[in-house]
Every structure is written in structure tokens, then in C-alpha cells.
Amino acid sequence: MGAPDSAAQPGADWDEAQCTAALAQLEQVQAQLNDLRLAIPRIIEPLHRPANPTTYRLYSQGVIGSQNGVNNLKVQWKTPEIQSTFAHVKKSFDANADLSESASIPSYGWTERAQRAKDSKKSKGGESVEDLGATLTDEAIGGIVVEFRKTHPNIKLETQDDNRSISTRFVSGSVLLKFRINIEHEANGRHKLSAECLGTTEPFLAVTRSIASRPQANDLKSLLDMIAAYKTVKGKSCANCGGILDKAMMIPTARRSKKVASANESPETVWEAFHESCLG
Ligand SMILES: [Zn+2]
Structure with missing residues (x-):
């Protein structure tokens, strides 16, 4: 787990990195x-x-899976990191019980923020860390596309313009979704990814908006996985509020990933559906 040494001192004032790491654990x-x-x-x-x-x-399977879920939660709850976060929260609340500022804190995305903070700290420290957002060679794009096709044999990716444009279409629920990704190479060797769900009405516009607000903006693999999640996420309800329709009578048109503990220790990425209005 991240930064257990820094999280182990509930008495000390926490810096932003510690708070981000703690929020990621709470998430x-x-x-x-x-x-x-x-x-x-x-x-x-x-x-x-x-x-x-x-x-x-x-x-x-339902019984055993749920028992494992309860046990995993108990283990997680008792870890020194979580306990030290609770202690810190209590101390902070005792010192100042005004929680109004917390309304502006997003509920989701802390796992990604903590990872990004860790990555940028590493690269500042001079260690050679590959910044996925910085450069994307043609070979790297090709490799990611090949890998994606292996993982999702039922989703057809088409590439055009020397892999500068990637498109796919599939039926999700009862709707035909068409996606297009453009990879722009900038003069400084960096790249910019843009993606849209084709269509000028809802839900297509909402899908485009929620893709555009993705946390890892320049990570092609994560973008492709997000698009695939429109096909692979089976549940129709929102992972935040549990409902199918939100107040605007919209279905969950966003997809976000989270890391969950798995049996073999390395965390697994799972994708969930969210209402656009339920994104943090
Ligand atoms: Zn919702």
C-alpha cells in the first residue's frame, strides 16, 4: 500500500500527499x-x-463471495493506514468541527490522484519513470491496439491514418454506440488524445462528455478500456447512487474504473457505470 510510513503519525499535520493517499484508501x-x-x-x-x-x-457462490467480501472489508478496516486515517480525522474534527469545506471535495477519483501524485514525485526525484501521458510512439499505439484486440476479441477496433485515428462501434443495451479516438502528435513529441461518441442527441452527448472528463486524459489504454466498459459493464444501475435513472431521467452514461483487492494480491481493475450527475 502507498506511504504507510507517512500515514502512521496521526498527530502530525498532514500534507496534501498524505491526505490524497488517505482519501484513496477510504475510496x-x-x-x-x-x-x-x-x-x-x-x-x-x-x-x-x-x-x-x-x-x-x-x-x-453468492454466499461465499459475500463472506469473502465481509472478511476483506474487516482486514482492510483494521490496517494501520485506515486506523491512522480515522485517528487523524477524529483529531482534526475535534479541533474544528466545521465540515462545510468538505462539500467541495470530490467523492471519486482519489485512487487515480494518489497514483498520479506518486508518479510525478518519482519522476521529479530523478528516477526513470515512464510517463504514459507524455509520449506515445507509433509502435506503442500499435502494441496497445494489439493487446486490446486480444483482451476484447468481440470488440472490433479499426485504425486509420497510421494509427492516428481509431474507431469502433457496438451495441450497448439496445443502443448502437460509435466511438472515434484521435491521436494528435505535437511538435514537442507529446501527444493529445481526444475521443467522442458519435451522435448529436442524448445519450451520445453525455457519453462524450463523460469520456472527455476521464481522469487519465492521455492514457490510450485506459481510454480504450473505458470505451470497452460501455459494452462489458453488465449492470444498468449507477455505482454511486444505485439507481437506474437520475433526476434528469438519464441512464448511467459514464464509466469509471477502480482497483479492487483480488485473491492473488495484485489489485484488479474493474469498471463501473455512473450517472453523469453522480461523478465526483
Ligand atoms: Zn447515480
Whole structure:
């Protein structure tokens, strides 16, 4: 986990990096809690269907998966990092109970912010860290496209103009979505990625807006994975509010990723659907 040494002193004043790291950890706990809200539905859902040979297997998967989720949450909750964050929060709240400033703090995106802060600290420290946002060679683009095609054989990517333009189309729910990515190379060797969901009406405009506000703006792999998430995220409800339609009667048109702890220790990236109005 990130910066356990710095997070272990609840008494000290925290700098921005420590607060960001702590928020990233809390975000992961929040994600675990959100996932547990589905525990009961997951367990009883197979029993609502006519019994068949997979009923018991699905039921026991639901039970075991939920038990693991509770256990993982307990472990995470007791880590020194989280406990020290709680201690720091209590101390800070005791010193000043006015929480009005917190309204302007985004609820999501801390995992990415903590990672970015870590990366930029490393590169400032002179270590050779590859900055994914800085340069993207033609070979790198080709490699990312090949890798994507392997991971998502059912999503057809078409490349044009020597990989400067990538497009794809697929049906998501009952809607045909068409995406186009442009890779602009700038004179200084850097690149700029832009992406849109083609269409002049909703929900296409909302999809374009939520892609445009993606956290890792110049990471091509992450952008392609985000587009794929419009096909691969199965649930129709929002990972933040749990609803299908928001106040504007819009479906979740945004996709965001999070890292979750997996059985083999290395965190796994999962994609979730969000309402545009529910993005932090
Ligand atoms: Zn929502």
C-alpha cells in the first residue's frame, strides 16, 4: 500500500500527499462497502428463478463471495493506514468541527490522484519513470491496439491514418454506440488524445462528455478500456447512487474504473457505470 510510513503519525499535520493517499484508501473501503450492498440480492437471486442444475452453485457462490467480501472489508478496516486515517480525522474534527469545506471535495477519483501524485514525485526525484501521458510512439499505439484486440476479441477496433485515428462501434443495451479516438502528435513529441461518441442527441452527448472528463486524459489504454466498459459493464444501475435513472431521467452514461483487492494480491481493475450527475 502507498506511504504507510507517512500515514502512521496521526498527530502530525498532514500534507496534501498524505491526505490524497488517505482519501484513496477510504475510496477503496467505500468501494468494498458498495459492493457488499449487493450481497443479499446476489445470494437470493438464483432462488427467484426456476430451479435448475446451476441454482445451488450460484447460491453458494453468492454466499461465499459475500463472506469473502465481509472478511476483506474487516482486514482492510483494521490496517494501520485506515486506523491512522480515522485517528487523524477524529483529531482534526475535534479541533474544528466545521465540515462545510468538505462539500467541495470530490467523492471519486482519489485512487487515480494518489497514483498520479506518486508518479510525478518519482519522476521529479530523478528516477526513470515512464510517463504514459507524455509520449506515445507509433509502435506503442500499435502494441496497445494489439493487446486490446486480444483482451476484447468481440470488440472490433479499426485504425486509420497510421494509427492516428481509431474507431469502433457496438451495441450497448439496445443502443448502437460509435466511438472515434484521435491521436494528435505535437511538435514537442507529446501527444493529445481526444475521443467522442458519435451522435448529436442524448445519450451520445453525455457519453462524450463523460469520456472527455476521464481522469487519465492521455492514457490510450485506459481510454480504450473505458470505451470497452460501455459494452462489458453488465449492470444498468449507477455505482454511486444505485439507481437506474437520475433526476434528469438519464441512464448511467459514464464509466469509471477502480482497483479492487483480488485473491492473488495484485489489485484488479474493474469498471463501473455512473450517472453523469453522480461523478465526483
Ligand atoms: Zn447515480
